[in-house]
Amino acid sequence: MGGREATMVLLDENGIRCDGRKVDEPRRIMIRAGGLKNADGSAYIEFGDNKILVGVFGPRDVHPKHMANTDTGILRVRYHMEPFSVGERKNPAPSRREIEISKVIKEALEPAVMLDKFPRTAVDVFIEVLQADGGTRCAALTAASVALADAGIPMRDMVAAIAAGKVADTVILDVNNEEDQAGQADMPMGYMPNIGKITLLQLDGVLTPEEYKKCIEVGIDGCKKVYELQKQALNDKYFGNRD
Amino acid sequence: MDNKRKYVIPGDVITTGPFRPEQNVVLDGNKIISTTVGITEIYDDSVRVIPLTGKYLPKINDLVIGKVVSHTSLSWELDINSCYVGFLPAQDVFGRDFSAHADELSSKLKTGDLVAARIANFDRTRDPLITIADRDLGKIDSGDLMKIAPSKVPRLIGKRGSMIQMIEEATNAMITIGQNGWVVVTSDNHEGLLKAKKAIQMVDEKAHIANLTDQVKEMLESRSES
Incomplete structure (x- = not known):
């Protein structure tokens, strides 16, 4: 953020980052669809050291009743971090940051889901961050989209997400916690790979117009990689990996 | 006819061309896109996806099995495993001469009873209306x-x-x-x-x-x- 002087080497002369990755290499990603018996749909993602569990309910009755929309179903998202998900105990009450992330994830999923067939209902997405290591909103969005597909909510497309960013004046893919703290920019992106539309775009830091374009390109490529894994997670659950 | 079945997930392009989109697909330009996890079926002129997951959406004339969750003095409410509750009016069970004073609903169907019923009417503005006035419908006693x-x-x-x-x-x-x-x-x-x-x-x-x-x-x- 804002080019704070880094004590650690974020990018060495060989183009290797602080955790040994190349500039355009994402962290290890593992996605599993299903797993929660009582939820209508669920997914679990490990995105580097992030561990996130998502449960989806619905379509179901809306409570409180006044939130219901007679024209369409509504989507509700709760992003929540466990007290043990970070180094120092986090107060479990929803913080300003969690409320914001809930909102942006909801808005990133809304272009994909089609709830017009389910008026007067709600689809609830519960995101629990079990372990956080930078880039949780992207990992959460990726998993939420798999969980929605698992619940059978009609969707125009999946939403895959990953962050691009800038450290040591170089554009990188998949910003981890250290790079987020000490780097120059962090740009989380959500992308619908088949339709080719961006549903989430935030930027923390400063980029030149050229760097911004580069970040978008790198980010879209990353999202496509994430999408392949989402696809595989669903294939594994529903088709026993035969395609 | 049943041209090669394909496994799809939301967003997958099933085919392009002059097909009629049916269940669980959307038309985007000339591409037909799946909206759910399922198996494609392509007929002569139409494309649909048989879903492998998802909740039940009531359809008129469907036979459903419901569980009585509550009743008022005029109707029962049935859990039909959907996002909407089934509405079974008392006239349907007691006949035309039903009177809210004289007849006690719990004498016929109690909370927790299972009922084989048919969806009589349903649209987006109202909860599904259910009937048991037909052959083979009504309370399920055993099983x-x-x-x-x-x-x-x-x-x-x-x-x-x-x-x-x-x-x-x-x-x-x-x-x-x-x-x-x-x-x-x-x-x-x-x-x-x-x-x-x-x-x-x-x-x-x-x-x-x-x-x-x-x-x-x-x-x-x-x-x-x-």
Whole structure:
């Protein structure tokens, strides 16, 4: 953020980052669809050291009743971090940051889901961050989209997400916690790979117009990689990996 | 006709060209895109996706199995395993001369009772209206309730009822399938009941497998020998 002087080497002369990755290499990603018996749909993602569990309910009755929309179903998202998900105990009450992330994830999923067939209902997405290591909103969005597909909510497309960013004046893919703290920019992106539309775009830091374009390109490529894994997670659950 | 079936997830392009989009697909330009996890079916001029997951959405004339959750002095409310509650008016059970003062609803159907019913009316503005005024409908007195995914009901019935007939014949059980994924199995003989339940569970778990009918048959026969 804002080019704070880094004590650690974020990018060495060989183009290797602080955790040994190349500039355009994402962290290890593992996605599993299903797993929660009582939820209508669920997914679990490990995105580097992030561990996130998502449960989806619905379509179901809306409570409180006044939130219901007679024209369409509504989507509700709760992003929540466990007290043990970070180094120092986090107060479990929803913080300003969690409320914001809930909102942006909801808005990133809304272009994909089609709830017009389910008026007067709600689809609830519960995101629990079990372990956080930078880039949780992207990992959460990726998993939420798999969980929605698992619940059978009609969707125009999946939403895959990953962050691009800038450290040591170089554009990188998949910003981890250290790079987020000490780097120059962090740009989380959500992308619908088949339709080719961006549903989430935030930027923390400063980029030149050229760097911004580069970040978008790198980010879209990353999202496509994430999408392949989402696809595989669903294939594994529903088709026993035969395609 | 049944041009190669394909496994799809939301966003997958099924085909391009002059096809009519049917269930679970959307048309985007000239591309036909799946909106759910399922198996594609392409007919002469139409494309649809058979879903493998998802909740039951009521359709008029569907046979469903419901569970009474509550009643007012004029109607019952039924859980039909959907996002909406089923609405069963008292006239339907007591007949035209129903009177809210004289008749007590709980004398006919109590909370927790299972009912075989038909969706009489449903649109986006109202909860589904349910009727039991027909042959074979009404309160279910005995049997075991099983819950399967509503999306797998067509598979359990099979082509022209082939799968369900086979299970019924092999086990001597009576099986009532609700389109909402609730199934009631009744049988006089305990072994047949267990076997029928096992077969239904097998269909639920392996719905996507191509030669499922043979596998179920094998299972039913192998047990009958032992």
